[in-house]
Amino acid sequence: MVNVAYLLPVPFLLVAIISLLFKKRWLGYVGSLAGITTLLMVANVWSDPVAAPLQWFSAGGIDFVWSVMIDKLSLLLSAIVAGIGVFIFLYSVGYLESDEAFGRFYAELALFAAAMIGVVTAGNLLQLFFCWELVGVSSYLLIGFWHEKESAIAAAKKAFITIIIGDAFLLSGIFLLWHSYHTFDIAQILALMQATPSTVAAGVCIIIGAISKSAQFPLHAWLPDAMEGPTPVSAFLHSATMVKAGLFLIARMLPLIALAGLSPLLVVIAVITIIISACIALVETDIKRILAYSTMNQLAFILLAFGLGATVAGLFHLLNHSIFKALLFLAAGAIIHLAGTQDVTKMKMKLGWNVLAVTTAVGVLALAGLPPFSGFFSKDAIFDAVLATHNSALIFFFCTAIVLSAAYIFRWYFLVFRRDGYLGHTKWQMQLPLPLLALGTACGGLVLFSFYQWWGETPHFGETMLISSILSFTGFAIAYLIYVKKTISVEALSHSAMAEYFRATFLLDDLYKTLGRAVERIGALCNAIDEQIINRFIEGLARFFTSFSKVLRRLISGRSSTYVGAFIIGFLLLLLFVRFA
């Protein structure tokens, strides 16, 4: 009897296969059911962790096994994937009402969920990489789901190519680790590791691989464009689960990264990403792209927590962020359906006591970090970790980051929701997940103690909570004064050169385009070499042989005198050859 832990990806896999065979709309409900089943299986495994590895195949003295590693980290992540998957499948039944390609959508979404669970339960690095690639492939398929749209195809290609760069580094890191420790098993590597140069190099490679998946600088440019996919995809992959895969990998290999002394690298990457994403989120106008940049920002907060050694704080923020970011994206999907546009400056939803405005407000308040919502507690935990470094520059920077994050998300909210807005209703499948997720966000703070206890630590309470609340409120006040009361005018600022620089994504997209064109030029150079040099050489050879054969043709003249002459000359040459050789 196989242990339940191995069967965790199976419900979603079954949904994928069934969706490919029967293309029906109600399969979304089956997807939700699969999510609930997986949650039940996770609860089952909770009490009975770690199973023996299964032999897959053996080649060249290396054993490729299919092993499963169940610890707190994998339980948490699989619960997140399965739990949010329940809501996403339900939501997509209503969202894709006018679409025909249900089978493809549910299949790709379920494949992604199964692969993601495979990533978080992988016991050895090869299996993790295999599922990691599957996650990247399903992300590519889902971003380019509406493949008639040019921009969607381009965004899918951009995402996949960026992720592959990280994958190449990740694979190199895995092989470096094998070279040092002769095992792919994660638990064994973490037990055997030493601070050798090759381990440090492997750590750097793994970090780069994780960064590509979690959209941190410099491999971040794919995430805003990934919003070309349908909103359930954005909610599931690019806010709640797939981008968390990179952070999961870092959390999994954190002992190795800390031993290699690479924690400052994580902090630097996180800081740069926070700056870039916060600045761009303040000037963006597309409703989903603002949320994409805010995802990048919050992921950088989690990365910062990991870099500072506050793993539990980072994981708590990971949990809370998954819930409220999924909530915000699903709400954004409903808003897009009702408003008919994705441009924030062109829409007006009713700001009042209706379901949409209230649940979105809950998500926004949580992201800004205002009490008593879940985001407040997790952001405060990270703030504690930052304060513990006693690095005044970092502390000042993080305070600014909190203010900015509150500012940009309230800017998003106040641009979308106005007093004189439009009030509408969407399908029940889209309405239902919103209050449920909002409830999860509101009650997130209640699990603070049990979460920390589960990990064996105690949360820190104190005056820092007041400071972080004031900072978040400052951000809220700034956005309120600018966009609601309109007391401060940002017209001049939003048309300034700095804002234009932010809008052009810090000119990083242009940098990547130039890099891509440079690589294309190398290809053109190779093409030129091929055409001019190699082909000419081969043609020259052919011409040589043709002319040589023309000379030889003279021997076949039809006149017997030519043949007699050739015979005599040949016979003389043969005599000379026998005499002198």
Add this chain to the structure above:
Amino acid sequence: MIALLTSFILFSIGIFGVVSRRDILRILISVSIMLGAITLLLVTLATTTTVGQNYSLVLFVWAVEIMEIIVALAFFLASKGNTEELRW
């Protein structure tokens, strides 16, 4: 030693062919050249050293290669069709 060198040269020829992309058929052939170079490498390592005594890995690689050829041919035929004359 010679076999390893040949494998590397073949692989670089394959990469050269993929990068100087003129038409899809050229790219597909170059990818096949690359895979042949890898097979040569694996078989060389299997016979001359004690590292790769098991041949199952080579079989895996070739199974993937065959599937890739099938998919590539299908794609190629779908895009070009067989109503045109055989001239690329």
